[in-house]
Each structure stands twice: as C-alpha cells, then as structure tokens.
Amino acid sequence: MxxxxxxxxxxxxxxxxxxxxxxxxxxxxxxxKSLILVMLTPFLILSILINIFxxxxxxxxxxxxxxxxxxxxxxxxxxxxxxxxxxxxxxxxEQQAADLVRTGVNRxxxxxxxxFQEDMKEGKGGEITLYLDNAKSTTAIVTSDAVKAYxxxxxxxxxxxxxxxxxxNLRKLNGNLRYLVGNLEKARxxxxxxxxxxQIANEQLGSVDFASHQQALSDVIDYLNMLExxxxxxxxxxxxxxxxxxxxxKTTGAxxxxxxxxxxxxxxxxxxxxxxxxxxxxxxxxxxxxxxxxSIVSGFKDADSNISAxxxxxxxxxxxxxxxAASLNSTISQLNEYIxxxxxxxxxxRERIDTARNDLLFIQEKTQNISKTIIALNDSxxxxxxxxxxxxxxxxxxxxxxxxxxxxxxxxxLRPVSVDIQPVFVKKLEIFYRMPAFMSIxxxxxxxxxxxxxxxxxxxxxxxxxxxxxxxxxxxxxxxxMLYLLHLCVLAxxxxxxxxxxxxxxxxxxxxLALVLIVASLVYITLGILIGAMSKSENTSLLxxxxxxxxxxxxxxxxxxxxxxxxxxxTVTQYLPLTINTDLVEKITIYNTTIDMTSLLILIGMTVVFxxxxxxxxxxxxxxx
Amino acid sequence: xxxxxxxxxxxxxxTALNGVSFNLKEKELVSLLGxxxxxxxxxxxxxxxxxxxxSGAVKYKGKPMKQKxxxxxxxxxxxxxxxxxxxxxxxxxxxxxxxxxxxxxxARKKADELLKLLKLDHKKNTLAKNLSGGMKRRLNxxxxxMHSPKILILDEPEAGxxxxxxxxxWEVVEEVKKNGTTILLVTHxxxxxESLSDRIVIMDAGKVIFEDSPKxxxxxxxERNIENAFKRAxxxx
Numbered sequence: 001m002x003x004x005x006x007x008x009x010x011x012x013x014x015x016x017x018x019x020x021x022x023x024x025x026x027x028x029x030x031x032x033k034s035l036i037l038v039m040l041t042p043f044l045i046l047s048i049l050i051n052i053f054x055x056x057x058x059x060x061x062x063x064x065x066x067x068x069x070x071x072x073x074x075x076x077x078x079x080x081x082x083x084x085x086x087x088x089x090x091x092x093x094e095q096q097a098a099d100l101v102r103t104g105v106n107r108x109x110x111x112x113x114x115x116f117q118e119d120m121k122e123g124k125g126g127e128i129t130l131y132l133d134n135a136k137s138t139t140a141i142v143t144s145d146a147v148k149a150y151x152x153x154x155x156x157x158x159x160x161x162x163x164x165x166x167x168x169n170l171r172k173l174n175g176n177l178r179y180l181v182g183n184l185e186k187a188r189x190x191x192x193x194x195x196x197x198x199q200i201a202n203e204q205l206g207s208v209d210f211a212s213h214q215q216a217l218s219d220v221i222d223y224l225n226m227l228e229x230x231x232x233x234x235x236x237x238x239x240x241x242x243x244x245x246x247x248x249x250k251t252t253g254a255x256x257x258x259x260x261x262x263x264x265x266x267x268x269x270x271x272x273x274x275x276x277x278x279x280x281x282x283x284x285x286x287x288x289x290x291x292x293x294x295s296i297v298s299g300f301k302d303a304d305s306n307i308s309a310x311x312x313x314x315x316x317x318x319x320x321x322x323x324x325a326a327s328l329n330s331t332i333s334q335l336n337e338y339i340x341x342x343x344x345x346x347x348x349x350r351e352r353i354d355t356a357r358n359d360l361l362f363i364q365e366k367t368q369n370i371s372k373t374i375i376a377l378n379d380s381x382x383x384x385x386x387x388x389x390x391x392x393x394x395x396x397x398x399x400x401x402x403x404x405x406x407x408x409x410x411x412x413x414l415r416p417v418s419v420d421i422q423p424v425f426v427k428k429l430e431i432f433y434r435m436p437a438f439m440s441i442x443x444x445x446x447x448x449x450x451x452x453x454x455x456x457x458x459x460x461x462x463x464x465x466x467x468x469x470x471x472x473x474x475x476x477x478x479x480x481x482m483l484y485l486l487h488l489c490v491l492a493x494x495x496x497x498x499x500x501x502x503x504x505x506x507x508x509x510x511x512x513l514a515l516v517l518i519v520a521s522l523v524y525i526t527l528g529i530l531i532g533a534m535s536k537s538e539n540t541s542l543l544x545x546x547x548x549x550x551x552x553x554x555x556x557x558x559x560x561x562x563x564x565x566x567x568x569x570x571t572v573t574q575y576l577p578l579t580i581n582t583d584l585v586e587k588i589t590i591y592n593t594t595i596d597m598t599s600l601l602i603l604i605g606m607t608v609v610f611x612x613x614x615x616x617x618x619x620x621x622x623x624x625x
Numbered sequence: 626x627x628x629x630x631x632x633x634x635x636x637x638x639x640t641a642l643n644g645v646s647f648n649l650k651e652k653e654l655v656s657l658l659g660x661x662x663x664x665x666x667x668x669x670x671x672x673x674x675x676x677x678x679x680s681g682a683v684k685y686k687g688k689p690m691k692q693k694x695x696x697x698x699x700x701x702x703x704x705x706x707x708x709x710x711x712x713x714x715x716x717x718x719x720x721x722x723x724x725x726x727x728x729x730x731x732a733r734k735k736a737d738e739l740l741k742l743l744k745l746d747h748k749k750n751t752l753a754k755n756l757s758g759g760m761k762r763r764l765n766x767x768x769x770x771m772h773s774p775k776i777l778i779l780d781e782p783e784a785g786x787x788x789x790x791x792x793x794x795w796e797v798v799e800e801v802k803k804n805g806t807t808i809l810l811v812t813h814x815x816x817x818x819e820s821l822s823d824r825i826v827i828m829d830a831g832k833v834i835f836e837d838s839p840k841x842x843x844x845x846x847x848e849r850n851i852e853n854a855f856k857r858a859x860x861x862x
Contacts, residue, residue: 012726012728015723015728015729016723016724016726019719019720019723019724020720020724023709023712023716023720026711026712026716027709027711027712030711030712030752031711461705461706461707461708461709462703462705462706462707463707463708463709465673465675465701465703465707466701466703466707466708466721466724466768467724468674468675469673469674469695469696469699469701470696470721470724470725470772471693471696471697471724471725471726472724622675623670623675623703
C-alpha cells in the first residue's frame with residue numbers, strides 16, 4: 001500500500017515536471033517574441049559580430065585614415081600607405097593641421113619642421129610632430145604605429161647613408177694602412193738587424209772597463225797632487241837651519257851636601273859613639289844609623305863622581321855635534337842656494353803637472369760623456385726600433401679590426417637585432433579568437449533577459465501565485481524553470497553554432513565545450529531567475545539585466561584584456577561568471593586544454609547560490625498584488 | 626468549516642487587519658464586502674497563504690490550516706487572468722490540474738466536465754488569450770476547480786466584465802455552489818450577488834463590521850436595497 005503511494009507520488013512528481021516543462025516549451029514555441037529572442041537573436045548578433053571582426057589584424061583592415069601633413073620644409077616626406085588618406089598642407093600650417101584633428105576632420109596631423117632636410121644632412125637630427133585624435137583609440141594606435149614605422153625607416157635610411165659613407169672612408173683608411181704596414185713590414189727585418197748590431201755594440205761597450213780607466217786616471221791625478229805637495233815640503237824644509245846644541249851645566253849641589261853630612265856626622269859620631277859604655281849591653285842605635293847613612297852617602301858620593309864624568313863626556317859630544325850642525329847648516333845654505341837657483345824648473349814642473357792633471361780630468365770627463373751618449377743613443381735607437389715593430393703590430397691588429405667591420409653589411413649594424421615573430425597559433429581571423437567571449441556574452445544576455453522576464457511575467461500574470469498555491473515546492477518550481485530555460489539556452493547555443501558554420505568560423509564542438517556551455521547557461525539562468533524574482537516589473541528586470549550584464553561583459557576581457565584593467569577590476573574580473581565561462585571556452589577551443597575543474601566547480605557553486613537566493617525571493621513574494 | 630479567527634496583520638506601524646473573525650460553513654456562499662482599503666485582499670492573501678498573519682489563525686475544521694492543506698482545500702480564482710494566454714482552455718486546465726496532483730486521464734475528464742459546467746466547452750481548444758473578459762473569468766474559476774477544492778475563493782470575478790457576461794458568470798457560480806462547493810466571494814456588486822449569498826461579511830478599516838445574511842443586513846439598517854444597507858453600515862461605522 002505504502003509502496004503504491006510512493007510510486008504514485010513519484011509518478012505525480014514526474015508528471016508535474018513533465019507537464020510544467022512541456023507547457024513551458026509549448027508556450028515558448030507559441031510565443032514569437034521568445035522564439036526570436038532565443039533562436040534568431042544569437043544568430044543575428046553573432047553574425048553581426050563576425051562581420052565586424054572578420055579580419056586578420058587591425059592594421060591590415062584599417063583603411064583611409066585621414067592624415068594631414070603640414071610640410072613646412074617642402075620636403076620629400078611621403079607617407080604612402082593604404083591606411084592613410086593624406087592631405088598635404090604647406091606654409092605655416094601647424095596650427096591649422098592641429099585644428100583639423102581637434103575638430104575631427106582628420107584623425108592625425110604630421111608636422112615637418114623648417115630646415116628638416118638640411119638638419120638631417122648636417123646630422124643635427126630633427127623632430128616630426130604628430131597630432132593624434134586619441135578619442136579614436138584604435139585609429140590612434142594604428143596611425144601612431146604607422147608614423148613611427150615610417151620615421152624608423154627614415155632614420156634607417158639616413159643612418160644607412162651616413163654609415164655607407166663612413167664605410168667607404170673606413171675602407172680607404174684600411175687600404176692606406178695596409179700600404180703603410182706593407183712598407184713597415186719591409187723595414188721590420190732591417191730594424192731587427194740594426195737592433196742586433198746595436199746589441200753587439202752595446203756588449204762591446206759593456207766590456208770596456210771604464211771604471212778601472214777612471215781609477216787609473218784618478219790615481220795619476222792623485223800622484224801628481226802628492227808630488228806637488230812633496231815638492232812644496234821639500235822647498236819649505238830647507239828654509240830653516242839646524243840650531244846649536246847647548247852644553248850641559250856641571251852638577252855641584254851633591255858634593256856640598258855630602259861634605260856637610262860628613263862634617264856633621266863626624267861631630268855627632270864623636271859625641272855619641274867615641275867611648276864605649278860598659279853598661280850598654282846592646283849596640284848604640286845612633287851609631288847604627290850613622291853606620292847606615294854613611295854607607296848610603298858613600299854610594300851618593302860614588303854616583304856624584306860618575307855623573308860629573310858623564311856630564312863631561314856629554315858636553316864633549318855636544319861640542320862634536322855642534323861642529324857637525326855647523327857643517328850641515330853650511331850644506332843647507334848651499335842647498336837653498338840650489339833650490340833658489342832651480343825655481344824656474346820647479347815652476348815648469350808644476351805647470352806640467354797641472355797640464356797633465358787637467359788633460360787627464362778632461363779625458364775623464366769626455367770618457368764619461370761619451371759613455372753616456374752611447375748609452376742614450378743606444379736606448380733611443382732601440383726604442384725607435386721597438387716602436388717601429390710595435391706600431392707595425394698594432395697597425396696589423398687595427399687592420400684586422402677594420403676588416404671585421406668593413407666586411408659587415410651596414411644594415412646589420414643599423415638593425416643588429418630583429419624580431420622573428422612566430423605566432424603559436426596558425427594565423428586565423430580575429431573572430432576565431434573572439435568567438436568564445438562573444439558566444440558567452442550572447443548566451444549571458446539572452447539567458448538573463450529570458451529568465452528574468454519569464455519569472456516577472458509568471459508573477460505578474462498570477463500563474464506563479466496559482467502554482468504557489470498548488471502542491472509544488474518553490475525548489476521544484478525553480479528547478480523546472482531552470483530545466484526549461486536550459487532547453488532554450490541549448491537552442492541559443494545551436495543557433496550560434498549555425499551562425500559560426502555559415503560564416504566559416506569553425507568552432508570544434510566537443511563534450512567539454514558542451515559541458516562548460518551548459519554549466520555557464522545554468523549560472524546565467526539562475527542569475528536571471530534571481531533578477532526576475534527581485535524585480536517588480538519587466539522594465540525593472542530588463543534594466544537590472546543590463547546593469548548586471550554590461551559590467552560582466554566589459555570585465556570579461558572580451559573587448560579589453562584584463563591586463564589593461566585597473567588593479568581592482570583585474571582582481572574582481574577573475575571571480576565573475578562570464579570571465580570564468582569565457583576563459584574555460586577559450587581554453588577548450590583555442591588552447592586545446594582540458595576543462596579546468598576548479599573553474600567549473602566555481603560556476604556550479606554560483607549556480608547553487610543563485611538558485612537558493614532565487615527560491616528565497618520567489619517564496620517571499622510569489623505575487624505582485 | 627473554515628474559520629478566520631482573530632486575525633491581525635501589521636505592516637510596520639500600519640495595522641491592515643485588526644482581529645478579523647468570520648467563518649464559512651460547508652456548501653454556503655459568503656460574500657466578502659468592503660470599501661477599498663478595508664482589508665479584503667489582505668485577508669484573502671492570508672487565507673491562501675501568500676501573507677503570514679501577525680496574530681490569529683486560519684482554521685479548517687477547527688485546526689490551523691497548513692500550507693500543504695491549502696493547496697488541496699482551497700481553489701483560488703484571482704482577480705487577474707491567472708493562466709497562460711498561449712495555451713488553450715483545455716491545456717490550461719490540464720496543466721493546472723496536473724500541478725495539483727490530478728492525474729492526466731482524470732484531469733481530462735474533469736476539464737471536460739468543468740468546461741461544460743462553466744459553459745466554455747465550445748471554446749475548449751481556443752487559445753485563452755482569445756477569450757472574452759467574462760470567459761476568462763470563468764476559465765479562472767474552472768482552473769481553480771480542477772482539483773475539486775472544498776472551498777472556492779473568487780476574488781472580484783465580475784471586475785471588468787460586461788453586464789451580459791456577468792449574468793452568465795453568476796449563473797455559473799450558482800451552478801458551482803449547487804455542486805456543493807463552499808464559496809468565498811469577494812465582490813463590490815451586492816445587487817447581483819445578493820440572491821447568491823447565504824451570508825455577507827462586511828469589512829471596514831481592517832475590521833469585520835457585519836456578518837450575517839443579506840436579509841438581516843437590510844433589516845438591521847431598515848433598507849430595502851442592499852447597497853443602501855451596506856452604505857449605512859459603513860457610514861455608521
């Protein structure tokens with residue numbers, strides 16, 4: 001019984017779902033507006049977008065951009081490109097050209113200043129002014145890039161001319177250097193030989209013992225000096241005479257004293273030593289002293305007689321010597337006479353010594369100078385030869401360097417680095433890369449509009465209130481609406497795929513792509529239902545859809561990449577459903593990667609949140625009246 | 626059968642209903658009358674469950690009525706066209722019948738019966754949007770009756786309907802009443818519903834000021850014309 005009830009209940013639930021879904025689809029088919037919105041609008045919008053973005057790149061598509069060229073130099077400036085439609089203005093026209101841009105007549109103006117060509121020729125450089133209508137960003141970028149490219153070519157042309165001339169001069173210089181080096185190379189062996197000979201001469205000079213020669217000369221000079229001094233000494237030594245030796249006087253004092261002693265001692269001896277005293281058992285000391293002193297004085301007496309004899313002998317000798325001195329003095333007088341008479345020869349000898357000494361000093365000085373000169377000369381010649389060899393070597397190096405330059409093409413120096421752009425994708429039309437974003441945006445708007453208006457209409461018409469009064473939960477009701485709207489989303493997606501096929505913008509259909517589009521559709525459906533649940537009228541819901549949809553669209557990166565956005569927008573955009581949806585579709589269709597499950601789960605999470613909020617809002621207010 | 630017991634409803638400081646009490650007996654037709662802003666729509670919303678009462682209760686057979694019970698007990702025909710214009714009459718009825726747990730085969734049978742009862746069987750396969758005003762009201766009523774509710778609430782069914790169609794409409798209401806359905810009729814048209822109504826409930830400023838038969842109303846205010854009696858009742862208040 002209970003099982004039967006359960007089965008009946010389940011059948012009734014399915015019947016309800018089936019009825020609701022079938023009814024909604026029937027209503028959709030009978031509602032032309034919805035039919036157009038879901039089936040034709042995606043097709044039409046995508047067709048329009050495909051046509052707008054049916055080009056390879058911006059530069060090749062833009063044509064006829066109006067440019068005014070104010071040529072104040074009457075130069076040969078010629079901006080020949082299909083991109084531009086050039087109008088030439090001459091005279092003092094800068095203001096006029098700028099005004100034409102400011103008033104929107106032209107998209108840009110190029111100002112060639114006076115003396116531009118002359119300045120270029122003189123190498124002063126020049127500046128071209130470009131006025132840009134930056135209100136039109138795309139044409140502004142293209143114009144700017146094209147003019148920069150032209151100026152770059154112009155710079156290259158001018159630079160090339162200059163470098164080519166310089167190259168010719170370098171080549172000539174190199175030729176001259178080669179000639180010079182050729183001759184120097186010929187001189188090199190001679191220089192080397194000369195250097196070797198100098199080396200030998202140096203060695204020979206080195207073997208001469210200049211020092212010993214110098215020493216010998218010095219010794220001779222010293223000898224001459226000494227000779228002169230001796231000569232002077234000799235001359236001076238014979239000036240004085242030998243004096244007489246005085247006689248030694250006779251010594252008399254000792255004999256007088258000895259006599260006085262003998263007299264005195266005689267008297268004393270008689271007094272004290274004449275009679276013998278029997279009483280005296282020991283000899284008389286005074287007599288003993290007298291005996292002693294008598295012996296000493298007797299000695300003195302002998303000595304005195306000897307001295308006197310010696311003095312006599314000495315005086316005899318002195319007499320003899322004085323006689324000899326007199327004889328010597330006589331001889332000295334004769335010698336002085338000789339010296340005096342021989343002074344002329346003496347003077348001549350002195351002169352000869354001076355001359356010889358001076359000659360020797362001169363020779364010494366000259367020898368030193370010659371030695372120094374030879375060394376200096378030797379160094380100079382050696383340095384000179386070394387310089388010749390070094391210069392030759394350096395010139396050879398210079399020639400090598402010049403060769404390495406002059407063998408190059410000047411263009412490779414002007415443009416040493418070039419960029420070889422290798423696109424990672426096969427070159428396709430712009431629309432191929434924009435399709436994921438466009439499809440997602442169309443899906444977003446179609447789904448938001450249809451979902452929100454469905455809910456508003458159901459509520460407004462009272463059918464929601466009726467359904468609310470029937471035994472159907474709001475969860476079930478919203479789920480059914482999601483299911484129904486998903487059918488419409490599938491139709492919209494199919495419609496877009498048809499458009500892509502018709503316009504040959506092939507999008508590879510795959511399970512991951514279908515899954516992502518379905519999940520994205522569910523996010524937009526629940527968001528649309530939520531907007532509808534919160535809106536009191538169709539106008540409110542449509543406006544809310546626009547308010548929600550436009551930021552999502554512009555933040556999705558479809559028209560402006562997130563890298564160009566501000567920091568806040570860049571952060572916010574990565575959490576927005578349309579951005580995640582676009583990113584997922586791009587990864588599958590362009591980058592051929594697998595589904596990013598995290599992103600997909602975020603979308604599913606958003607669906608759940610929007611679904612719960614939508615249920616809450618509808619449950620709180622199922623009717624407008 | 627249905628008891629509205631001391632219901633008060635406040636919207637912030639504003640008291641829309643102030644202790645409203647009345648009841649519906651089985652198989653009777655009660656007309657709910659009142660001036661604009663008297664609280665008729667609010668009490669209907671509370672009965673069908675769109676609004677929650679601040680205090681009091683809606684009781685069915687003596688017990689507070691749950692939301693689930695409401696969907697089976699009450700059939701509600703709102704003032705506006707609460708059906709899908711792009712569905713035929715038959716499709717609309719089947720659709721709402723199914724939503725109210727009526728099985729498909731049964732729903733078809735019931736739809737046919739009701740269409741006949743409400744004199745719409747000749748328009749069975751016409752798109753609902755192409756019906757006249759009176760027919761739309763009847764379709765509203767038919768949809769409300771698809772799940773055979775015990776109580777039918779009709780919210781100003783005569784609004785915007787021409788006199789000729791109104792006559793048919795009241796005839797249909799009488800037929801439904803004869804079939805044993807309890808009806809709560811919200812209306813401004815006393816003259817036309819006087820004969821149908823077993824009782825009248827008059828509301829004014831969120832309160833019930835009269836609850837009795839039309840005859841009693843006229844008697845109370847010594848008026849032959851029920852509209853005059855109603856006017857007196859409201860003025861006296």
